[in-house]
Amino acid sequence: MSLRREIIDVSKELLLKEGFAKLSMRKIANRAGVTATSIYLYFKNKDELLLALVEESIERLTSALKGAIDPSADPVKQLEKLTRTYVDYALENPQEYEIIYMVRPEEMPKYPREKFQQVRDIYEMIASIIRSGIEKHVLDVDDPMISAYTIWAQLHGVVSVVLSKRLDTRIPKQPFLDHAIDQIIHGFIIQRTPA
Amino acid sequence: MSLRREIIDVSKELLLKEGFAKLSMRKIANRAGVTATSIYLYFKNKDELLLALVEESIERLTSALKGAIDPSADPVKQLEKLTRTYVDYALENPQEYEIIYMVRPEEMPKYPREKFQQVRDIYEMIASIIRSGIEKHVLDVDDPMISAYTIWAQLHGVVSVVLSKRLDTRIPKQPFLDHAIDQIIHGFIIQRTPA
Amino acid sequence: MSLRREIIDVSKELLLKEGFAKLSMRKIANRAGVTATSIYLYFKNKDELLLALVEESIERLTSALKGAIDPSADPVKQLEKLTRTYVDYALENPQEYEIIYMVRPEEMPKYPREKFQQVRDIYEMIASIIRSGIEKHVLDVDDPMISAYTIWAQLHGVVSVVLSKRLDTRIPKQPFLDHAIDQIIHGFIIQRTPA
Amino acid sequence: MSLRREIIDVSKELLLKEGFAKLSMRKIANRAGVTATSIYLYFKNKDELLLALVEESIERLTSALKGAIDPSADPVKQLEKLTRTYVDYALENPQEYEIIYMVRPEEMPKYPREKFQQVRDIYEMIASIIRSGIEKHVLDVDDPMISAYTIWAQLHGVVSVVLSKRLDTRIPKQPFLDHAIDQIIHGFIIQRTPA
DNA sequence: CATGAATGAGTTTTCATTCAT
DNA sequence: CATGAATGAAAACTCATTCAT
Structure with a gap:
């Protein structure tokens, strides 16, 4: 190596x-x-090394997600699949996932702002699935971008609470994750499904 | 001073x-x-100072939330109010909010574990509202604790995405927040409201 | 107090x-x-405090020794008594004894040199016993001062080896002390006793 | 260098x-x-540096002593030679000698206890000479170890009194040393020589 | 007689980085 | 491609001491 x-x-x-x-x-x-x-x-220096870490971690997460999408499938199934993959990947590769958010822009003022926004790719993927759902009339959403961003933010909240080891010890991890994903994704779909 | x-x-x-x-x-x-x-x-030392910061920040957040609850009100209204207060407080007092999550347990092995778990108070509040909703038959939930924890995790995700300045510049902050809160709280309520 | x-x-x-x-x-x-x-x-300051400690410790040692002398007794018996008292006092009051030698003149350049030489009193006592032994023709010594100084140095060596905890664990303390004192004092007396 | x-x-x-x-x-x-x-x-740190100083100093003293021994010589002569060498080395290399005793075990709790006991080599040398004297019937001693330890303690006393600059200015150094060594070594030999 | 608040100089140690090789 | 030697800046922390009260 x-x-x-x-x-x-x-x-x-x-x-x-x-x-x-x-x-x-x-x-x-x-x-x-x-x-x-x-x-x-x-x-070149420590900052560049950190940048490389973040870049690679973002890249790996996005490519894991990309690999999970089957554009020909039903958009709702796609969303379910993507969400699961997101959570699974994060929990199976905590070092990769945490690094993405560990380095805060404030602490790295020299970083090109755009590098931090490669994360965009992630919710762009969600957004485009939503858009295809709209096209196929299986979803009804005002602003696919905001919806995508919301889903991503919620996912991030759930995942980061588990990874940060702040998960209450009295709460079993797996049931919590199942419940949360269900809440996020089905809450979204049901509400946004045309009657 | x-x-x-x-x-x-x-x-x-x-x-x-x-x-x-x-x-x-x-x-x-x-x-x-x-x-x-x-x-x-x-x-006594840097750790104790940091601990004091975290403690005070948690304390302020929880007391802001406590002040927002009216136990005589409709549980659903209470949930809406609490959620709003949570987000508002976090965005108006970013330094207080971020500090709570900035110090990772791994980096502070000397911290008394319990201190980190004062955050529990937060979702205990959500849980007790949910429980009262169950009693009053306006909510129908299997495990109030898991539900509370899920809501809290989602809220945290939304808030932290905004505060971490990773919010896509193309997305307007307020609409995103409105949409997200709506998604979290009403998604939960609708689904869990007895038919 | x-x-x-x-x-x-x-x-x-x-x-x-x-x-x-x-x-x-x-x-x-x-x-x-x-x-x-x-x-x-x-x-006045830390140095003065240390000086006070040393002074008091020296003072206590010398007065313990003075109290042990019976000028009317046989000089040889006096020497034996004084030696025993020296060792006993040092071992029973290690803090007092060690302090006398712990503060080195080099580390306290401001100390009046004479303070450190209050220890003189100790071997002056030995010397005067030797002198009285010469007068009474029970001892025969060229230079009472050098002899006294030698005895004191030897005693200090034995005592400090025990106190510094460098005494080999295989060697029993009491037999060692008995043997050493015997060596020092009788070695001296026998050799210096007129035939 | x-x-x-x-x-x-x-x-x-x-x-x-x-x-x-x-x-x-x-x-x-x-x-x-x-x-x-x-x-x-x-x-690695200050302690390791100090340890290196002590180790080297002990090592130099013991090797100076080893170099002075001629196993084929008369045990009594060997003892005389060793004693002289000890005193001479200490006075010619005061920094080496003092360092050995300057670092107290209490102040260096992390030090491996054994390091402090490398000094053992010194009186082991004395002990083995005494043992060979016993074999050759020129010395008669109950416990060679205790005798060796006693001689060493006395030597240390004499040397350290001189080095600590507590030697009374009225007492000439060389005569004192000669007298003290004579006292220590011949006092021992005469007493312990078979009749 | 005693203190609480504050300081300036000092301590050991760690770090990112450089440069000649 | 890799290192060994070195540095300057900074870190957390401790200490003796002062001064107003």
Whole structure:
């Protein structure tokens, strides 16, 4: 495996395990079995490395979602599938998912704003499914973009509550997730389905 | 104003503006017009200061919510009111709200676990409204706790997407919020209202 | 008890338990139940406090020794008694004894050199016993001062090895002490006794 | 010279001159002409540096002593030689000698206990000479270990009194040393020589 | 007699980064 | 492609001390 890959993987691992504050170039280097200096052969500086992490994580999430869509299927089924995939991917790849939101724009003022908005692809996918549902008259929505954004925001809320380990211990994870997804997606569909 | 207050306020301000990683005792002290040493007269160490911030922020959010509840009102109205208050408070006091979730348990292993779970009060409030709705036969829900938790998670998702400045610039904030709240609360109510 | 007394006692205790490096005004104050500021009402600064500790400790050791001497007794018996008392006192009051040697002149350049030489009293006592032994023709010594100094140095070596906890665990303390004292004092007497 | 060497040497120098309490990483670095950070390239932290100092000092003393022993020689002569060497080495290398005893176990709780007991080698050497004297019937001793330990403790007393600059100015150093060594070693030998 | 509030200088340590090789 | 040596800046924290009360 290339050293660049190794550095990225190790960084993600450390970022998730010890948090943003404790992620240091030296620790990454140690874990990767190289000198800290070597990181600079592949990344201009720490910010660029972080940017690469975020970019890759967003990219992986979106491609996981893209792979889950079958454009020929029923839009409602597509939405269900996409939602499930979103939650499953996030919970199966917590390091990838958390990294996307861990690095806040405020802390990285040098970052090109657009990089942070690659997330757009995600709700664009939701939006286009909704639009195709409208076309096929199985959905009735005023503003597909706002609806898509809403669904995404709700999904993010549910997922992040679980990942942040703030899930109340008295509440069983799986039933909560099932219930929440049902609430989000069917709540949306039922309401928006033409009578 | 007492120096203790000043330190807390300045810290919240800096925490929101520059993020967790760049919050340093010296910067806080400078901004408060005192020596870094003086902070230690009021807080044992940085962790205790951060803990104080989180505690106060949680406390303020919950008391804002408590103040918004009228137990004699219709449970459905209560839910609507609480939801609105939640979102309004979060958007009007972004520093208070973000601080609650900014400090991750992983990064603060010394924090008493319970402190992080004071957030429970929030969805306990939602749950008890739901329970009273069940008693009054205006709501029909299997598990009030899971339902409350779901509503809270969705609210958090919506709010945090706005606050994290990841809101797509093409999407107007207020309509999005209206739509999202409507989706969350009415989606829940309609579905759960006895026929 | 006066606060001055309390401060001195607490300081000695801390000095022995945690060592010179960790002795701080605040810790002393805490342990004494007062503010650090209060110490300055009784001692000009930390150096003066340390000086007071050393002075008092030397004073107590010398007066313990003085109390053990019976000038009318046989000089040899006096030497035996004095030696025993020295070792016993040091082992029974380790904090007092160690403090005398813990504060090195190099670390306290401001100290009046003479303060450190109050220890002289100790071997002056030994010397005068030796001198009376010479007068009474029970001892035969070239230079009573050098002999006294030698005895004192040897005693200090034995005592400090025990107190510094560097005594080999395989060696039983009491037999070692008995043997050492015997070696020092009888070795001296036998050799120096006129034939 | 390597920087590691330089750091150790400078540290010993400063430790002896200003004492344990005033030894700081920055001062060491300044004196060595580097940044404080550089010290951490060679020593994990301050404790490890101090440990290295103690270790090296013990090692040098013991090897000086080992070099002075001629196993084929008469045990009594060996003892005389060893004693002389001990005192000479200590007085010629005061920084090396003092460092061995300057760091108290209490102040360095993290130190491996064994490190402090490398000093054992010293009196083991004395003990084995005594044992060979017993075998050759030129010495008669109950417990060679206790005897060795006693001799060592006395030597340490004499040396440390001189090095601590508490030697009375009225007492000439060399005569005192000669007298003390004579007292220690011949006092022992005469008493313990079979009739 | 004692304190509470504050400070300035200092401590050890960690970090991102550079540069010559 | 990779390193070893080094640095300057900054971090959290501690300390002795002062001063007004």
